[in-house]
Amino acid sequence: MTSGTRVDGGVRGENAPLIQLKNCRMEFPGVVALDDVSFTLLPGECHGLVGENGAGKSTLSKCIIGENHMTEGELYVEGKKIRIHSYSVKDSQRLGIQAVHQEFQLMNDMTGLENIFIGHYQTRYGMINWRALGRKAAELMDFLQCEVNLNVPVKYLRTAEKQIVQLAKAVLSESKVLILDELTAVLQEKDILNIYRIIGILKKRGMGVIYISHRLNEIFECCDSYTVLCDGRQMNSGRVTDIDKPKLIKMIIGRELTQAFPPINEVFGDTMLEVRGLSAQKAFRDISFSVRSGEVIGLAGLLGAGKTELVHAIFGNHRTVAGTIHIKGKETRIKNPQQAKKLGIGLIPDERRTLGLNMLFDIKDNTVLPSMEKFRKFKFFQDHAAEAKAAFEINERLELSYYSLWQNVKNLSGGNQQKIIIAKWMLRNSEIILLDEHTRGIDVGAKFEIYKLINEFTKQGKCVVLVSPELEELMGLCNRIYIMFEGSIMDVVEGERRTQEVIIHSLLGVS
Amino acid sequence: MSDIDRKTKRSGGVWKVFLRDWIILILLLVLVLLCSVFLEKFRTTNNIMNILRQASFTAIIAMGEFFAILTGQMDMSVSSVIGMVSIFFAGFVVKLGLPVWVAIVLVLAMAVVIGLINGLLVVYGKMPSFIATLVVMNVVRGVNYLYSRGLPISGLPEGFNFLGSGYVGIVPFPVILMFFVALVLYVVTAHTSPGRSFYAVGGNLEASKLSGINVNYIGVLAFVFSAVLTGVGALGLTAKTLAGNVTLGDDLLFDVMTIVVLGGTSLMGGRGRIFGVVIGALFLQVIGNAMVLLSINTYWQWVVKGAILIIVVLIDSNTKRDVITAKGKTPHKHPEEG
Numbered sequence: 048m049t050s051g052t053r054v055d056g057g058v059r060g061e062n063a064p065l066i067q068l069k070n071c072r073m074e075f076p077g078v079v080a081l082d083d084v085s086f087t088l089l090p091g092e093c094h095g096l097v098g099e100n101g102a103g104k105s106t107l108s109k110c111i112i113g114e115n116h117m118t119e120g121e122l123y124v125e126g127k128k129i130r131i132h133s134y135s136v137k138d139s140q141r142l143g144i145q146a147v148h149q150e151f152q153l154m155n156d157m158t159g160l161e162n163i164f165i166g167h168y169q170t171r172y173g174m175i176n177w178r179a180l181g182r183k184a185a186e187l188m189d190f191l192q193c194e195v196n197l198n199v200p201v202k203y204l205r206t207a208e209k210q211i212v213q214l215a216k217a218v219l220s221e222s223k224v225l226i227l228d229e230l231t232a233v234l235q236e237k238d239i240l241n242i243y244r245i246i247g248i249l250k251k252r253g254m255g256v257i258y259i260s261h262r263l264n265e266i267f268e269c270c271d272s273y274t275v276l277c278d279g280r281q282m283n284s285g286r287v288t289d290i291d292k293p294k295l296i297k298m299i300i301g302r303e304l305t306q307a308f309p310p311i312n313e314v315f316g317d318t319m320l321e322v323r324g325l326s327a328q329k330a331f332r333d334i335s336f337s338v339r340s341g342e343v344i345g346l347a348g349l350l351g352a353g354k355t356e357l358v359h360a361i362f363g364n365h366r367t368v369a370g371t372i373h374i375k376g377k378e379t380r381i382k383n384p385q386q387a388k389k390l391g392i393g394l395i396p397d398e399r400r401t402l403g404l405n406m407l408f409d410i411k412d413n414t415v416l417p418s419m420e421k422f423r424k425f426k427f428f429q430d431h432a433a434e435a436k437a438a439f440e441i442n443e444r445l446e447l448s449y450y451s452l453w454q455n456v457k458n459l460s461g462g463n464q465q466k467i468i469i470a471k472w473m474l475r476n477s478e479i480i481l482l483d484e485h486t487r488g489i490d491v492g493a494k495f496e497i498y499k500l501i502n503e504f505t506k507q508g509k510c511v512v513l514v515s516p517e518l519e520e521l522m523g524l525c526n527r528i529y530i531m532f533e534g535s536i537m538d539v540v541e542g543e544r545r546t547q548e549v550i551i552h553s554l555l556g557v558s
Numbered sequence: 559m560s561d562i563d564r565k566t567k568r569s570g571g572v573w574k575v576f577l578r579d580w581i582i583l584i585l586l587l588v589l590v591l592l593c594s595v596f597l598e599k600f601r602t603t604n605n606i607m608n609i610l611r612q613a614s615f616t617a618i619i620a621m622g623e624f625f626a627i628l629t630g631q632m633d634m635s636v637s638s639v640i641g642m643v644s645i646f647f648a649g650f651v652v653k654l655g656l657p658v659w660v661a662i663v664l665v666l667a668m669a670v671v672i673g674l675i676n677g678l679l680v681v682y683g684k685m686p687s688f689i690a691t692l693v694v695m696n697v698v699r700g701v702n703y704l705y706s707r708g709l710p711i712s713g714l715p716e717g718f719n720f721l722g723s724g725y726v727g728i729v730p731f732p733v734i735l736m737f738f739v740a741l742v743l744y745v746v747t748a749h750t751s752p753g754r755s756f757y758a759v760g761g762n763l764e765a766s767k768l769s770g771i772n773v774n775y776i777g778v779l780a781f782v783f784s785a786v787l788t789g790v791g792a793l794g795l796t797a798k799t800l801a802g803n804v805t806l807g808d809d810l811l812f813d814v815m816t817i818v819v820l821g822g823t824s825l826m827g828g829r830g831r832i833f834g835v836v837i838g839a840l841f842l843q844v845i846g847n848a849m850v851l852l853s854i855n856t857y858w859q860w861v862v863k864g865a866i867l868i869i870v871v872l873i874d875s876n877t878k879r880d881v882i883t884a885k886g887k888t889p890h891k892h893p894e895e896g
Contacts, residue, residue, distance in 0.1 A: 388770030
């Protein structure tokens, strides 16, 4: 028994729940991430956890594996109460709770065999007994009824095979609870069926599986029970057999679209950006769309649909193999971001900290970075005073909350950092704004301010291409939504058809 | 004070920033003070000028390396570029009979070529700079020896000696040159957009690229700066002895690295000051000078310099890369980023 656990209360015995979470409340500074959520996982059960992005699914799973500490509530693992304040990932692993993410946690240059047994090597005379490990791995693969070549470095394996290696690794450590977080987001239909089959085998062995997914069909195909989260609150829980898909979708959306969005601009000018038959190796193919001045278009799609690569290609930061880009009716070859910048394109990338800002720079330097040539004295020297004045004006307009322009950007909140990245391109007066998941990880208030800005852009006759995983956001902001699936545009949704159901259907590749 | 004044004028935390950037200056002053008090021979004008003169060309070479390190790279080819400039310059003047200024232009052009090769290998070849410049170092060294057969070439005109040993009033010419170069480079780094781009690229290459900075150009330019400034330093070192010598820079790489890091340049790139490099060079020279005056075996210098480099790099590697928060503000951490 670990230091963090002690026996008392809870249901024990043969059919005791593997995990029981009671009235969990989780607060981050200023944000309530989970509010009064209860959750039970029985042995041999697959429990689907569904909800929109930011609904609290990941936070909940992190509470269970001890990565996050809940503020209030009780957690029982196999009937044993966990002392939540000293509970850590190490403790949860010892209790047999394993999480498998869609991002690979494998050593790419090591073989599958090495990856599975890393940290659990069997030794004989101080040397690793590869033959015994090989036998054990073969048994394991037999058990999972899979065939994966474990003797080559995992980087040569297919995505689906890597997932199986990850699963095998989790199964090996005799876990009782397996958390699968968006495991299938990057898999194809056939491989997903294989994962279902493996889940079936694990269930028979009495393991519990927590299944997090955006694809609602999966919930009906492999889960026994479900929990719907919405804005950190538990909307509903129950048996999957008691509901159908439309009901589930309604529960996920939870409410009517709130009036959080400013009215969408309907006054358009000429076409600003047009993409014809654009293709890039692996990422996307034959993409065509156009945006008029004053218009906002959205790109929707699952992870791996090629949205980010597409906007980077327009910005000259991703190599294309075919197709053309037309700016204001003129065909242009955009080879690099410098060119894109000069053509009036601005990109707000999805990774604020690694792609958007220079963490060693202060607010002023970050703000003027793309437009340094506008502030020259004698064509050569930078005019620091003019730079500061311009940065001040633009940041005031964005209602950035800051103390001084010379303040380092590192300690600003996510929303404020995002504003600075937007300020960069506003200062340049870029007319084509590419926004890639601009609201990732920022709070509701800051989100709304950015929505207002987007609206302001359109009124000024700029155009916006918006990539977002949040359907509500796309529907609230875009004139037109292009839905991408595995690299191609599946559907265009506008006007009357702009409903969440239609989009979700296209997103999942079912028409 | 109005909002615009408060937010656009540097105010709170200036001293903290100053201390962080210029702690080495304070250490240098303390060191000079201690030496002046305890070593009688140290505080003579002659000795001080000597220290400045000896530090000057190493400082200029280190200013070159500064640019490589500022962009997050490393230039190992310094020592053989010094040898190359020295031997080819002497060769051009003595063997081919070219005028001194033509020879200077030629050898500096050669340095530009070496810088370009380094830069292209690193930026476009995507080679780790450590390896690319190490290879270039060895190849250039080979060429140097092929050209000179390892022998020095003496017989440079007396007038050229001014560059290395001349005086303007009581101030040695190299010292004036060092401060002049430092001043020009300060203006470049602090007040021009390419200069600021070095910091941007070193701080975050991807973000700079996505801000439309020509990161490839800046990356190559850093190595060209490094090679050319190394060339200027090498000419000065050659002028001192009036002879071209392939082994002139063999021991200098270590000193140069130490100086750059001592001057507060982060080995991870993106942070550093050009005058820091000057101060770093003086610091190292004062220590060397003091050890000579104390008649300590010169081999100890290697040990001491090694210790200094370790201490400074330890501090650099273990200092969090964040800077002061503005007064009265608590850092706000968002849940999804924690």
